[in-house]
Amino acid sequence: MSEEIEKLFKEMAQSIIDGDSDISTELAQKSIEMGVPPLDAITKGFVIGVNYIGDQFGAGEAFLPELVMAGEAMKAAVAILEPELLKLGSARETMGKVILATVEGDIHEIGKTLVGTMLSASGFEVTDMGVDQPADKIIGKALEIDAQLIGLSALLTTTMVRQREIIEELDKENLRPRIQVMVGGAPITRDWATKIKADGTSEDAVGAVALAKQLVGKA
Amino acid sequence: MRPKLTLLSDEIIARILAEAYELLLKPGIKVQNEEARDLLMREGVVIDPETHVAQIPASLVQRALESVPREFYLYDYDGNPTVHYGGDSVHFDPGSSGITMLNPDTLEHDTTETEHLLRLLKVAEQIPQYDAQSTAVICHDVPKDIQDSYRLYLALLYSKKPIVTGAFTNKTVQEMIDMLALFAGSPEAAREKPRAIFDVCPAPPLIWSNFGAGNLIKLARAGIPAEIVSVPLAGAAAPVTMLGTVTQHTAECLAGITIHQLAHPGSPIVWGGAAAIFDMKKGATPMGAIETAMLDCSYAQVAKTLGMPTHTYLGATDSKLVDAQAGLESGITAMVGALSGINMISGSGMLDFLACHSAEKLVIDAEGIAMAKRMIGGVKQHTDTLATGFYDDKINFKGGDFLKQKITMKLFREEQHLPGDVIDRNSTRVWKEAGSLDAFGRAKLRVKELLASYRRPELDSDQIARLHSYMLDLAKKAGVEELPRLEDFEVA
Numbered sequence: 001m002s003e004e005i006e007k008l009f010k011e012m013a014q015s016i017i018d019g020d021s022d023i024s025t026e027l028a029q030k031s032i033e034m035g036v037p038p039l040d041a042i043t044k045g046f047v048i049g050v051n052y053i054g055d056q057f058g059a060g061e062a063f064l065p066e067l068v069m070a071g072e073a074m075k076a077a078v079a080i081l082e083p084e085l086l087k088l089g090s091a092r093e094t095m096g097k098v099i100l101a102t103v104e105g106d107i108h109e110i111g112k113t114l115v116g117t118m119l120s121a122s123g124f125e126v127t128d129m130g131v132d133q134p135a136d137k138i139i140g141k142a143l144e145i146d147a148q149l150i151g152l153s154a155l156l157t158t159t160m161v162r163q164r165e166i167i168e169e170l171d172k173e174n175l176r177p178r179i180q181v182m183v184g185g186a187p188i189t190r191d192w193a194t195k196i197k198a199d200g201t202s203e204d205a206v207g208a209v210a211l212a213k214q215l216v217g218k219a
Numbered sequence: 220m221r222p223k224l225t226l227l228s229d230e231i232i233a234r235i236l237a238e239a240y241e242l243l244l245k246p247g248i249k250v251q252n253e254e255a256r257d258l259l260m261r262e263g264v265v266i267d268p269e270t271h272v273a274q275i276p277a278s279l280v281q282r283a284l285e286s287v288p289r290e291f292y293l294y295d296y297d298g299n300p301t302v303h304y305g306g307d308s309v310h311f312d313p314g315s316s317g318i319t320m321l322n323p324d325t326l327e328h329d330t331t332e333t334e335h336l337l338r339l340l341k342v343a344e345q346i347p348q349y350d351a352q353s354t355a356v357i358c359h360d361v362p363k364d365i366q367d368s369y370r371l372y373l374a375l376l377y378s379k380k381p382i383v384t385g386a387f388t389n390k391t392v393q394e395m396i397d398m399l400a401l402f403a404g405s406p407e408a409a410r411e412k413p414r415a416i417f418d419v420c421p422a423p424p425l426i427w428s429n430f431g432a433g434n435l436i437k438l439a440r441a442g443i444p445a446e447i448v449s450v451p452l453a454g455a456a457a458p459v460t461m462l463g464t465v466t467q468h469t470a471e472c473l474a475g476i477t478i479h480q481l482a483h484p485g486s487p488i489v490w491g492g493a494a495a496i497f498d499m500k501k502g503a504t505p506m507g508a509i510e511t512a513m514l515d516c517s518y519a520q521v522a523k524t525l526g527m528p529t530h531t532y533l534g535a536t537d538s539k540l541v542d543a544q545a546g547l548e549s550g551i552t553a554m555v556g557a558l559s560g561i562n563m564i565s566g567s568g569m570l571d572f573l574a575c576h577s578a579e580k581l582v583i584d585a586e587g588i589a590m591a592k593r594m595i596g597g598v599k600q601h602t603d604t605l606a607t608g609f610y611d612d613k614i615n616f617k618g619g620d621f622l623k624q625k626i627t628m629k630l631f632r633e634e635q636h637l638p639g640d641v642i643d644r645n646s647t648r649v650w651k652e653a654g655s656l657d658a659f660g661r662a663k664l665r666v667k668e669l670l671a672s673y674r675r676p677e678l679d680s681d682q683i684a685r686l687h688s689y690m691l692d693l694a695k696k697a698g699v700e701e702l703p704r705l706e707d708f709e710v711a
Contacts, residue, residue, distance in 0.1 A: 063499035065454070107422050110455050111502060157318040158363060158387060187318060187574065204502060 005036055009045040012077070016049025019069025021076040028080035038081040038088070042123075046077050050121045054206050064114065067205065071117035078120075095123040096216040097147040101133035103162035108155035111184060114205040115151060122209045124149075135166045142179050148216055151208070152198075154185040163188075164196035171197070180215045184208060221307070221597045224558035226513060227465075227520050235462065235521055239469035240277045247272040248425050248474040252432035258481040273474075280473045283480035289526045291444060291487040293351065293381035294412040296676060302350050302381045304416075304444070304489055304528035307560030309595060311553070311588045312351040312383045313343050314535055314569035315418065317576035320356060323663045326540060328575045331356035333703040335576070336370060339568065340377040341673040342578045342666055348585040348592070351381040353565060356576050364697040365690075367391045368398060371415065372690045375402055376683065376708065379676045383446070383565060385418035389433035392417065394693060396441045401685050410442035416489070416563075418448045421471040423456035432478055439482035446489040446530050446563070447475045452504055453514065455497035461510065465517045468494055472522070489562070490522035491530025493573070506535040506566065506573055507548025512555040519559045528562050534584055535566035535573055541580045541659045545570060549580070550587035557591035579662035582669070586642050593636040601630055641665050675707045683708070 008031060015024040024046065031041040053070040056062035100116050102109050109131050120126040127145060129138065142150050150170075154160040163183045170176050180199040183192070193201035199215055202208040213219040227235070250256050250273045256266050259273050266273040290305025302310050319328035320335040329335070339355045354370035361369045367387045374382045375398075386392035395417070396409075403409040419434045421427050427435075438445040449471040451457030453464040472490050479488050494514040495504040505511060515531040522529045534553035538544035549567070556564040566573070567588065568581035602608055614620050621627050641661045643650060654660070687708070694702050 060500060064497075064502055065499055107426075107428060110452070110497075114502065157357065157359075158366065161363070186572070 012045030013049035016046050016070050016073050017053055019066055019073050021073045024073040024077040025080055028077040032084055038084040041081055046074055050074050058206050068117055071121040074121040094125045095218055096149060097125045097145055098149040098151060099127050099142045099147045100151040101129040101138045102131040102153045103159050104132055104134045106154050106156055106159035107131045112153035115208045118205040118209050119212055135169050149180050149212055151182045157187050160187055167196055182211055221595055224516055225520055226517050232521055232524050235466045235469055238466045239473060242470040243275040247274045250427050251429040254436055255432035255478045275474055275477055280477050283477040286480050286484035287476055288487045294414055296379035298412055304562045308562050309557050310350040311564045311567055312349055313353045313355045313581055314566040314573055315353040317356040319575040321575055321577040323579050330359050332360040333358045336373055338578050339576055342581055342669045344378050345669050346585045348588040351383050352378045354384040360703050362697040362699055365693050368394050368693055371395050377675055382415040384415050386434060389430055392434045392437050396443055398689055401689055402682055413444050416444040416446050418446045420448045421475055423451045424467055435475060435479045436482040439479045439486040442486050444487040446491045447472050449492040451494050452497040461514055464514055468492055468518045469521050489530045490527040493532035504572055505537050507537045512552040516555055516559040519561045530563040531556055531561045532566045533564050535569040537572055539571050541577055549584050553587045554591045557595050578666045579659060582641055582662040582665045583658055586638055589636050
């Protein structure tokens with residue numbers, strides 16, 4: 001690998017660490033002009049930055065705004081590189097397709113949005129349906145895009161029961177384990193996740209990425 | 220002189236209001252309730268038919284501010300005005316809507332049921348620092364559809380104090396209003412001497428949800444007091460700066476008051492909230508953070524400029540146990556709330572980001588409240604001369620001389636707050652003899668005493684019967700034939 005490209009990869013990682021979408025976009029563009037394979041730009045450049053920030057967050061050295069901005073910078077860079085990948089016919093192998101939604105009757109979404117940002121920064125294809133989503137819509141969407149994972153968020157104890165309803169519905173339709181379910185939100189405990197037969201839960205967005213990777217067998 | 224805490228200059232308050240009015244126009248307020256949109260459109264407010272974003276002009280808001288009451292009272296069972304919303308009156312009530320309760324023996328956070336709410340009601344009923352009860356925890360042993368009305372039902376049965384409550388849906392708010400009317404004898408009686416106030420939350424940023432706005436309208440029309448609980452989270456669901464967050468809070472309150480007053484001018488409503496910062500490490504909303512208290516003090520100052528009654532959420536902690544963190548966060552923030560002259564300060568008893576309640580913490584928090592109330596009582600001049608009059612010819616330059624003065628006996632109770640046994644001022648010997656307990660250990664004993672000494676209020680038997688049958692009716696509609704048994708009401 002030429003020194004020049006090595007330097008570019010380092011700058012790419014740094015742009016993610018700095019959470020600078022302008023620079024990550026610019027570097028993505030530059031890599032195309034330089035003829036760097038887009039997949040290399042992602043995996044050897046930008047992803048290194050995402051992983052670094054994720055580790056730093058886990059270690060208590062980085063904070064949520066840095067995590068979110070890194071995710072946004074990653075998204076911006078991938079948006080530039082994705083069409084190139086398609087052109088080459090070598091579409092980036094995604095980690096998997098994920099549906100995210102806050103359950104019906106609940107309008108809280110800070111945590112879910114964070115999880116979405118981190119998942120897409122880590123290579124998942126994320127469809128965030130937003131808040132107050134009924135079971136049939138969520139399941140319908142998952143089938144429509146052939147998602148492997150559904151992430152269900154609930155902040156209220158009065159709405160967390162909806163998570164169970166969706167899982168029961170999926171089981172009734174024999175859609176598991178084709179579709180696996182992650183649950184999250186302030187009142188969600190491991191006990192709850194086990195009780196409602198969810199496939200997993202995590203305390204935070206970084207943990208959710210690890211869980212998602214594990215569930216799709218790419219940990 | 221009564222001490223007061225203010226964090227904002229008049230000039231900054233004027234700018235907060237000016238920018239809040241700008242926010243009401245741009246980006247505007249998302250109004251997700253059709254009836255609320257109709258009320259606004261009838262006044263010529265422009266609302267995007269797709270996004271439901273309303274641009275609310277200052278003139279309409281100012282009209283609402285003219286019709287809104289500057290003060291009102293909540294009444295106890297006997298019809299006495301016991302909670303004054305207005306001016307710099309300060310009251311405390313236990314926090315609301317907990318979902319777990321600290322088990323004092325196992326230290327587990329138990330899922331709450333009827334027995335837990337009764338425990339909290341019985342303890343708070345006997346602590347004078349709580350001027351009102353709250354529907355403190357959700358009872359998970361009744362169906363979801365009646366969990367809000369059932370809490371109010373229990374508070375009405377087990378307490379004589381005013382009640383801070385709230386509904387979970389637009390349907391149940393009406394059921395709860397009807398319950399209050401039934402209990403008071405008529406809708407007019409319930410309106411004339413309101414026993415309860417309902418918390419109603421907008422959704423940050425700048426959204427009045429279908430449920431929130433719907434509740435505002437129903438409460439306004441019934442003349443039952445509403446309390447806006449705007450919950451901007453600085454750095455996540457609101458600007459990271461305190462001034463930015465207070466400005467968003469102002470806009471959300473102004474929009475709420477406008478909708479409320481359009482539904483029924485003159486109905487009582489409170490400028491309140493549970494503002495908090497957003498913890499950038501844990502993604503949590505710390506209620507015990509000093510910045511949370513600073514946000515509340517600031518928005519209360521804005522409200523007072525407009526002459527509005529005020530409410531906030533302070534006196535709670537994010538700790539999971541009744542420990543040193545619980546004590547310092549609850550005590551400091553209760554003090555900030557009292558010094559800010561906030562009319563109703565909710566949150567006492569609560570742990571774990573308002574998720575968990577504790578009767579023992581209620582007992583300890585009452586001491587913090589007593590300190591805060593003593594503080595705002597201020598330093599008073601009781602005697603003509605400040606000191607010289609205390610030194611007569613019997614003074615012989617010994618410590619203890621002043622204990623012999625009649626005036627000491629006469630005034631010490633006014634000068635000093637006398638704490639309960641939960642505060643330890645014993646000698647080490649006496650403390651050891653009493654079991655070397657910490658504050659939590661002493662609070663556990665106090666709770667046991669209070670539960671033993673509790674006597675349920677004597678209520679009119681017809682009222683009780685009406686209440687029981689109304690609640691049972693709601694329960695049947697929700698699909699259950701009976702309600703959890705209440706030992707104190709075997710006859711029913």
